[in-house]
Amino acid sequence: MYFDTVGDFLSMGGHGPYVWFCYGVSALVLSILVGVARSRRKQAEQQIRAIVRRKKASSSSTTQH
Amino acid sequence: MSVRRQAGVVLANTGLEVKRLYSDRDDRVLFADLCFQLDAGQLVQIAGPNGSGKTSLLRILAGLSSRYEGEVLWQGKSLLKQRHEYLQQLLYIGHGAGIKAVLSPLENLRWSCALRGLNNNDDKILSALEKVGLSGFEEQACHSLSAGQQRRVNLARLFCIPASLWVLDEPFTAIDQRGVTEIERWLSEFVSEGGAVLLTTHHRLSFAHEFKIVTLGEAANV
Amino acid sequence: MSVRRQAGVVLANTGLEVKRLYSDRDDRVLFADLCFQLDAGQLVQIAGPNGSGKTSLLRILAGLSSRYEGEVLWQGKSLLKQRHEYLQQLLYIGHGAGIKAVLSPLENLRWSCALRGLNNNDDKILSALEKVGLSGFEEQACHSLSAGQQRRVNLARLFCIPASLWVLDEPFTAIDQRGVTEIERWLSEFVSEGGAVLLTTHHRLSFAHEFKIVTLGEAANV
Amino acid sequence: MSISSTFHKWGSPRWFYQFSGKLLPWLAGLSLLLLVGGVIWGLAFVPADYKQGNSFRIIYIHVPASAVAMGAYMTMAIAGAIHLIWRMKLAAMVMKAIAPIGASLTFLALLTGAVWGKPTWGTWWVWDARITSVLILFFLYLGIIALHQAFENRDAAAKACAVLAIVGAVNIPIIYWSVEWWYSLHQPASISFTGQSTIHPTMLRPLMATLSGMYLFFTWVLLLFVRVEILDRERNTRWVQDQICGESR
C-alpha cells in the first residue's frame, strides 16, 4: 500500500474527486454494458419461450379437431 | 349512433348550390357556367376525363381554393360568409394521403378527431378501423402499410367524424374490389340517413339509390 | 417498328418462372410456396385484397427487393446471375410517380430513354405522348398536370422503351374510363406481338386474350 | 414453410453460439480479475507520479478504454467488409454488436481524459490532435449506431452500416493524420499531450494488466451481445428453441 491512511487513499492528495469520479463512471458504464446484454438476453429468451408456447398450443388445438 | 343523430338535426336544410361557377388554369377554361345542386340525401358524382378539373372543383367546394368566379351557396347563403358552420358539416377526403406516415392509424385518427373537437373516442376509432378492414394494424406505423391500406386509414375518418356532407376525391383509388363494394354500401347508407355526398371517381358506381352525374371536360362541352 | 423486331428476336425464349417463392413482413407470411410461369405472349394478373403482397411480389420480380426465399428464373437461369440481360428486357412501372414534377413530360421521357441507351428519339417520345392523350402538354411542367395526366406520362414509357416484359403495378390508377379501355387494348397488342405482361390491378380486366390470374392473400389460402 | 437459411461453413451462428458458450466463463473471469486486480494495484500500490501527483492514476482506465475503443472500430470495419464480400450473417451481427460497446469505450476515453485534463492542464478540454480525433471517432460510432437504428429492415441496416464502417475506416487514418498535422501547424501555446513522460516500470505493469483486461472484457461483452443477436434472429429455428426451452427444463 502506497498510502498511509484510508483518508489519504480517498483524498489522493486533492486529486481524489477526479480519480474516483473516473473510476466510478467507468465502473458504471462497463456494468451497464454487461447489464444491457443480460437484460436483452432475458427478453430474447422470453420471446422464444412465447413462440414455443404458441406453437405447442396451436399444434395441440389442431390435433384435437 | 349519436353521430348520426347530431348530423340529422342539421341535415334538414342541408344544401350545396353551385351557381355559374367558372375556373381556369393557364388560360385553359376548366369549367364555365357550371350550375348544380346537392341536397341532403343525395349523391352527386363529378365525372370527366383526366385533367378536366374535377379535383379543382372539389377543392373549391371544400373552401381550399379561391381560384374561381361565380357563387357557391350553402343553405342558401354564400360559403364565404359562414365558413365556420360549413366546416362543421363538411368532411373532405382529397387525393393526398391525409395521414402521417410515421404514426399509427390509431394515432392518426385520434388527431383527426381532436381537430373536430372529439376527444377520448378511441372506441369509435377502433370500430372504424375494424370497419375498413384494418383490425390488427391499429398500432403499426402507416408507412409500413400497403397502398390500399393507407387509403383505408384515411377513409376510416368517415366513421369517426360526424358530418352531413362528404366530399370525396377518388375514394376508390388503390382499394380492392370487395372494398369498393363496401364503400358503395357505406355511401348508400349515409345518403339514406340524410347525408349528402359529392364524389369523383373513374369507376362506374353501382349505387343503390339514384344519383346525379355532373360531367366536366370535353364531354360537357359537346 | 425496330423496337418490336428487336424485342421479337429475344422473345423466342422469354420466360419468367417463379419457384417456391416465399416472403414475409414483420413475421406475417405474404406468400409461401408461390409458383407460376409467365411466357412470351402471355398476360398474368396478380390479384388479391389490399395488403396481400402484390406490390412486394412485383418489386421482387423486378429485382428491386431481395426480401424473399425461393427462386426466380428468367429463361431458365436465375435472375441474379443475368441481371444485365434481364434488365434489358424489363420495363417496370411501379406505384410511384416515376416522373420529376418540375420537368416537362418530354424532358422526363428523354431521360428515361437515355437510361436505356436510347438517345435522340424525340419523334418516338412525341408520338408516345400523343398516344397517351397528352399532346399539347408536352412542354408543361408535370406538377401542373392532374393526377391522371401524371400517370399517363409514366405510362408513355411503354411506347418509347423497347422491352419484352412489362411489369405494371396498378397501371389504371387515376386513369379515366376511356383511358382504361385504351390501355387494355395496348396490353392486348403487346401480348399478341409476343410480349409478356405481369400486372396488378383491382379492376376487372376486359382483355381480348386469355390470361392467368394468380391470387395472393386470404383468397389464395382457401 | 420453415425458414431455410444457407449458412456458411465457418460462419454458422449455431456453431458460433455453442462454441462461444464454452468460452464465456473464462473470458468473464479472466477479464474481471485483470481489470479489478490491475485497478486496485494501480490505485493503491503504485507510487505517485512526481509531476502529476495522484491524478495520474486515471491512466489505468483511460489508456485501456482509449486503446480498445480504437481497435474496436477497425474490428467493426473488418466485420463489415466480410459481411459485404462473403455475405456472412455472423459478421453482420458482430458489427452491430461492436458499435455500442465501442461508443461506450470512446465515451469513457473522452470523459476520463477530460477529467484528467482538469488537474493536469487546468482545463477540461483542449483541441489537441489526439483528443480531437477521438472526438471524431465518437461521432463515427454514433453515426453507425444511428444509421442502424434508422433502418427497419435488419439486412438493409447491416449492409448500410457495413458500407459506412468501411468508408469510415478508410477515413480514420486520413482523419487522424490530418488532425495531427493541423495541430502541429498551430503550435499551441501551453499544452502538449504527447509529452515524453517515460512511464516508470512500476507504473507500467498494472497498466498492462488493465489493458489486457479491457481487451478481454471487450471480447466478453461482444460475445454476449452477438449471442443475443443470434437468438433474436434465429428464434424461429428448431435449435434455438431447443436450446432455450431445453435449458429451462
Add this chain to the structure above:
Amino acid sequence: MSDSGLAKLVVAVLRRDVMASLRRGSEWSNPLVFFVMVCALFPLGIGPQPDRLAELAPGILWVVALLASLLATDSLFRGDFDDATLEQMLLSHQPLYPQVLAKTLAHWLMTGLPLSILSPVLGVLLQLPAKGMLALMVSLLLGTTVLSFIGAIGAALTVGLRKGGLLLSLIVLPLYIPVLIFGSSAVKSAVEGGEYFPQLAMLGVFYLVALALSPLAICGALRISVDQ
C-alpha cells in the same frame, strides 16, 4: 368554443407532433447533432488556441444555434403539407390559432429546448468561461423560442412552393438578426462580468410579442399556401 375544449385541442396537437417527431427521431436530434458538430468544426477551421476560442465562443454558439433552428424550421409545416394533413387542419371548424401555436411550441420543444439544455457542454468545448454559462442557457431558452415563431411564419409562407428552402432563409434571416444581437451580447456581457439582465429582458419582450402575434401571421400564411 369552451376553454377546456381549446386546451384539449392544443394538447392533442402537441402530443401528435411531439410523438411524430420522436418517432421519426431526426427532428429533435437533428438540430442537436448539428449544433454539436458545427461547434466542433469551428476550432478545426479557426485553430485550437484556447484564449482565442474563448473570446469567440458567445458569437459562435449563438450563430450556430440560430442556424440549427433555421434548418429545423423548414420541416415545420412541410410534412403536413406533403401528406395533406395540413388540409385537415384548415378544414377543421376549430380555430386555427391554437393549432398553430401548439405546432410551433411542439417544434420548439423538439429543437430549441434540447439545444439550450446542451449548450453548456458546448460552452466547455469552446472554452467559454463558467460565468457565461447561465446567460448562455437563459438567452438560448428565450431566444430559440422567438426564432421558432419567426421561422414558422417563413415556413408557412413557403410551404406550398416548390422552391422552398432558399426563400425561407431569405425571409427569415433578417428577422432573426435582432434576436442574435441581443442573445450574443447577453453572453458576452456575462463573460466580461457585466450586467446582462437588460438584454435578457429585451429577449423576454420579443418572446411575448412573438407568442401573441406570430400565430396570426402563420394562420394567414398557411391559408394562402394551401390555396394555389
Add this chain to the structure above:
Amino acid sequence: MSDSGLAKLVVAVLRRDVMASLRRGSEWSNPLVFFVMVCALFPLGIGPQPDRLAELAPGILWVVALLASLLATDSLFRGDFDDATLEQMLLSHQPLYPQVLAKTLAHWLMTGLPLSILSPVLGVLLQLPAKGMLALMVSLLLGTTVLSFIGAIGAALTVGLRKGGLLLSLIVLPLYIPVLIFGSSAVKSAVEGGEYFPQLAMLGVFYLVALALSPLAICGALRISVDQ
C-alpha cells in the same frame, strides 16, 4: 457498352439534373444564400473589428461553405427516391457508376461551383486580405467537389429512411474534417504569405480518390436503400 454510349448517358443525366435544379431554383440558390447570409451573420455575432475578422476569415469561410454543401446534400437523391425515378435508374441495364457520377457532378455544379465563384465577394465582406483570394477559390473548387462526393455517400445511405436529415449530418460531418483542415489551412497560409501549394495538392489527391472510389460506395448504398 461503347464509350460514346457512356458519355451520352453521363450527358443525359447531367442535363436532366441541372435542368431540374435550375427549374426548381432552390437547389442552386439555397446554399449560395445560406453562404452569404451566414457570412454576414458572423460579424454580428462576433463583433465587427476588421483585424480580428481578417484573422478568422479563412476558418469561417470554409466552415460555412462546408455547412452550405452539407445542407444541399440531403436533396441529392431524395427527390429521385420520392418520385420513384431512382428505381428507374437501378432498373436501367446501363451501368450505375456513370449515372451516379453524373448526378453528383451535377449537384456540385449547382452548389459547390457557384459558391466557389462567389467566395471572393464574401472574402471581401470578411476582410480577407487580397492575397488569400486565389487560394480561397481554388481550395473551394477542389474541396467542395470532394465534399459533394462524400456527402453523396451519406445521402445514398439515408435516402430510404424516414429519419433523413440528422443522420446525414452525423454520418457525413466527421468525414468532412480532413477537407476542412486542408482547405482552411491553404487559405491561412496564403494570407500569411506562406506556401499553400502542398495543401492544394493534398486536396487534389482527395479529389481524385473521391472521384474514383466514392461512386462505388454510392451505388452500393443506393441499392440497399431501395431494397427495404
